[in-house]
Amino acid sequence: MSEPKILENVPLAKYTTLGIGGPARYFVEVLSEKDLKGAIAWAREKGVEYIVIAGGSNLLVSDEGYEGLVIRIKFSGIEQQDGAIIVKAGTHLQKLVDYTIEHGLDGLSTMVGVPGSVGGAVYGCAGAYGDNIRDYIKEITYFDGEKVVTITRDDYVTGYRDSIFKRNKNWIILKIKFAGLPHTDKEGLEREAVEVLERRAQKYNSGLKSPGSFFKNIPEDELSLGQLTKVRKLIAEWEHNPDYIKRFGNTSVVRFGKIPAGNLIDMLGGKGDQIGQIKINEFHANTFVNLGGGDAKDFISLARKWRDKVREEFGLILEPEVQLVGFKEDF
Ligand SMILES: Cc1cc2nc3c(=O)[nH]c(=O)nc-3n(C[C@H](O)[C@H](O)[C@H](O)COP(=O)(O)OP(=O)(O)OC[C@H]3O[C@@H](n4cnc5c(N)ncnc54)[C@H](O)[C@@H]3O)c2cc1C
Structure with missing residues (x-):
């Protein structure tokens, strides 16, 4: 088990898009699954609670901060395997959307401009302008605190902006397998993405x-x-x-x-x-x-x-x- 580099009393405001939030009593950034498991083992040994965050684009942190360990997921990467796309949880959602557009794959392109990580999007069942992260998920692999588990899409979706992960707060998404995104015309996807970005810019100015x-x-x-x-x-x-x-x-x-x-x-x-x-x-x-x-x-x-x-x-x-x-x- 690798030794996690745990920091103390780290202000969380700068890790959120809202820019609000008191300190985490303990804080660590994890660049691999191994580091994640090391951090969880540390928290357990210390007897402190833990949560994960990633892009911090869907968080409101209290002014008092968080008493336990905040684990910031930073492991990322996208790879193709037998026609499926395997994405690590900390990958920026924008990178995945760009990847699908670049490869002429439909199904995620109207999520262009949604900030945060793929893991965060899966957790909250994120969607925008008709596309939803859940639509082409084949499998999700997560760590339940003891072991690594893989589930299918049917086990995951529980309702609008809801997921099984919202009901099991200690389950940490490691990677997601997407499959079956329909092949389409890349230029059409690019045009659609530009239109969506223009609409988003009215709602959320930079x-x-x-x-x-x-x-x-x-x-x-x-x-x-x-x-x-x-x-x-x-x-x-x-x-x-x-x-x-x-x-x-x-x-x-x-x-x-x-x-x-x-x-x-x-x-x-x-x-x-x-x-x-x-x-x-x-x-x-x-x-x-x-x-x-x-x-x-x-x-x-x-x-x-x-x-x-x-x-x-x-x-x-x-x-x-x-x-x-x-x-x-x-x-
Ligand atoms: C300007 C703006 C526009 C947005 N537009 C949209 C939109 O159009 N549609 C939409 O759906 N959302 C939108 N969002 C919300 C946000 O972008 C998404 O919810 C995003 O998917 C959150 O990802 P994150 O990595 O930032 O998660 P965080 O904010 O870091 O965390 C959110 C939750 O996800 C959990 N989580 C994160 N990673 C993991 C993991 N690996 N395993 C388990 N749990 C995890 C955290 O514990 C936390 O409970 C918008 C946000 C902003 C700021």
């Missing part, structure tokens, strides 16, 4: 300190008939509002069978609302931004305020998509 969309969108098929009827009526009224038509034309709020959390907040006037240095993006109401010097306490207060307003108005419970680290209370 340098924006945020963890991406804070709340999960709501799949319509998870609602009761009563909830669905009520929310559809309210949305239809909203779509006929001259201000909506001016901004969005004839596009529907409901996309890919999901009610976007951002639209619900927007309908209630959330855009631009601010507590301390945390502000709801003027362009996209599900993006909570750190204007600089913001803290997790204000972030949570603003998010709870709009969760509660949405519940009162629509009877819908918004749940965080962003992973919360080091908080003593539930959201």
